[in-house]
Amino acid sequence: MDLGLLFEGLVTIFQPYNFLITLFGTAMGIIFGALPGINASMGVALLLPLTYGMSPIAALSMLLGIYTGAMYGGSITAILINTPGTTAAACTAFDGYKLAIKGKAGKALGMSNIASFIGGVFSLIVLMILAPLLAKVAISFGPPEYFALAVFGLSVITSLAGEHLVKGLLSGAFGLLLGTVGLDLINGSPRYTFGMYNLFDGISFIPVLIGLFAIAQVLLNAESKESIYLRTKKIGFLEQLPSFSELKSVMVSILNSSVIGTFIGILPGAGATIASFICYNEAKRWSKHPEEFGEGSLEGVAAPEAGNNAATGGAMVPLLSLGIPGSETTAVLLGAFMIQGISPGPLLFRDHIDVVYGIFAGLILANIAFLIMGLISVNFFVKVIQIPNRILYPLIIALAFVGAYSVKNSLFDVGLMLLFGIVGYFMKKLEFPTAPVVLALVLGPMAEGSLRRAMIMSHGSWAIFVQRPITLVLLLLTLFSLFFPFLREKLSKKKLSENL
């Protein structure tokens, strides 16, 4: 990192036009993120045409503002109405919504904001100092490593399941089953598509997410007739936010999640959603109060939010230093670079070092911007849940409909969302956790694709999964993670008996 260049970048970004356009991007990002169905990649793509006439630094800072803003914005609707605005915020809904029900929506929003900020800044620092080195880590992951990572991710289901282990695992297996629908990843033949070409790309993820969370929740709430949205007390601005001591108590979790999120973000193809789930799981595992998770724990909000924003900085590593987009959003950003006539990749740091540091400065500004905007608007957002139920519920459903539609401009997806809304309603009624379905649907295809690719590479020998060190370590970690709860129980019993 060159501090002189960074200073120059900051000077550029604080020129009025660049400054305002970055703030605009961040604000739009928060809004896009909060709208279900419009995620970071769509938001960036939607505003991409605006950048045609801009300078590279202004254009990319605005788009990165959208990216980081949307990562935070997704948590707003997740917390307030249990409808994750982006897939990466699915985890935030577990504890965030419980906190909102308890009348602590402001605290949850504030915590999500601050955690997102810390995660974002941490990964940005890592990006600035270590990008070329980390690029090597990114490409060291081949198919066997991705398989091991997917399996590790799936082990999170055991902790999402809570008390109902069998039910949670069953939900997970159901999600994996849904993940087999679509064209075969390796030889392209249709599987379980029942002749519908709408299913060729598999069961779309966002409609399922919106259905299981938003629609199911509204159906359930409408039925119970209980007005849970009106419990937020009228309290002062500062009291809404998390206190210093609360912040201090989750700091360890936030920092851990920042590290994990950055690392997973670096890997092409993994991404923020997986990062947030793994961060949630790790935070629960090492927490002093694991029993609070799922019941409204501030730590449970902070960890995934720090994780998904940290993943944004991580995802910039392969994009900037290798020219390889690791996620949908970075693929669109690659397009934005191309429009500016700059190809990201190893030569970027040689030929356009000013742009690189301009982007870094833009990211610093965007992170600070969403921190301030988020904190200021907490009070406003909390008002959303004071809308009378009879108006709020149809509003959520209408939003869910248009969100599911806009992903692919397809009414089929809206029908899919409705179907999963009904499925989710019954699941919730019968106390089957819905989150494992979502996680398994994301990770299933990744696990299968990388498994089969690895088997092609090894000519059908399973030994490939123990011969490669990273794969072996990840698989051992999975085993450890599966048996950790039993281990801890034994240890605590032992301690108890020793104390007696």
Next chain:
Amino acid sequence: MKRLGEIITGFFTLALGIVWFLMSFSLDQNNVGGNLGLGPGFYPKLVSVLLIVLSVVLLISLFKRKEKLIKLEYSFTAFFLILLCIAYLVLMNVIGYATTTFIYVLTNILILHDKKTINLVDVVSAFLVSASLYSIFHILLKVPLPSGYFI
């Protein structure tokens, strides 16, 4: 507590697993690429066996419990809302997005209203919801929303 719904779910997932498992055999006949490692049917077999085993475990644990079977209370509100949503989806493409949304929101408010009467606030909010969604998604974000006889 043991519920009828849980048992039905267990049988449903069991059936789903069996169907998926049986269908997976025809998938391998499509493995025309050759030399491609595990065939297309391998992973679905793995997953459906997992689902079958877990369904059986759930069912056994349910039947083992010597509790009285209870039925869950389902209200008509949720049922109505689902029907309304289906109507919304179907009519969207016939009437047009904005108009359908307005009608949908208004009807939904009526269903959820305690007094079953509509006041001006409800009509205005239904209008605001449909107008804002239409302007944000169609005009600003240029999403080609379904249009029919009206907008």
Next chain:
Amino acid sequence: MNKLKIFRLCLITVLVLCVITFAASCGSQKAESPKQEQQQQKINFPEKPISLVVWGSPGGGSDVFGRTLAKAAEPILGKPIVVENKPGGGGATAMAYLASQKPDGYTLLAVTTNYVLTPLTKNTPNTYKDFDPIIMIGRDATMTAVRAGGEIKSIEDLVTIGKNKNLKWGTFGVGTTDHVAAALFQKATGIKVDFVPFEGGGEAMAALLGGHVDVLNGNPSEISSQLEAGQLKGIGVFSAERLQDYSDVPTYKEKGYDIIVETWRGIVAPKGVPEEIKGVLFEGFKKALDDPVMKDYYKKNNIIEEIKNGNEFYDFIEQQNEFYKKTLTEMGLIK
């Protein structure tokens, strides 16, 4: 909530909506600036905005191409061209959508080689016979790339090494153009190859850089930044002639393998569009290619300009369909 508050809320929302509508109309006014004097046709087409369907997601390669082309053609045709994304099913969703539209020239689809590949490999309902081609506008070469400084340095190395051990050849999917090219080369030389299909270019590229696969084929635009940085090395092109920007990379044809596999691009409409309207569209898009932004886009992405009118394009598509049908059957990908 008291009445005053509700009133205030309504007022704010209405104000915001006004601002949005105003901003949007400002934006579209700029786009609508008509230059109709350029249009000398007798018929009145177009009279309303045209929608150009692309089958990529927003921001992807085909989306950016479609949007750039739409922008260039707008002032020439005199009406806004709205890009609509209908992603999914390797283009099947977009083709089914187009087939359901009126053949009035107001709904068009930007196509690539997938136009024939998807119906062939995936048995989708609509084929090229259901549509009227308007214009072919260009083609992309397919280039073989390996890690720079690795064991493989030329097409000859591929053959000698491939005779002794199985080459791991990364592809961007199954039955894709890059896969077809590699399979034809394998057949011509008898080398041993394990094809490792990835989803999307990014993962395949990372796998090549990380040494998880040995070689892959890609469009020059997809691999140019790694080529320039010297991380990857181009060793062969599946085209009739060498590429302008990569004149040091030999063609497979020079080396005695007559394999030509390229990705082509064009625009099609639902079947039955009147000839005059087809003519207006053809001239419009043809002129759009002379736009400096378009020229620049072609140069940057190494797209070779090649214009064919509707009938020529149809014959070309038919011939390509036969070629892929035969090749994919030989590869065992279709029965």
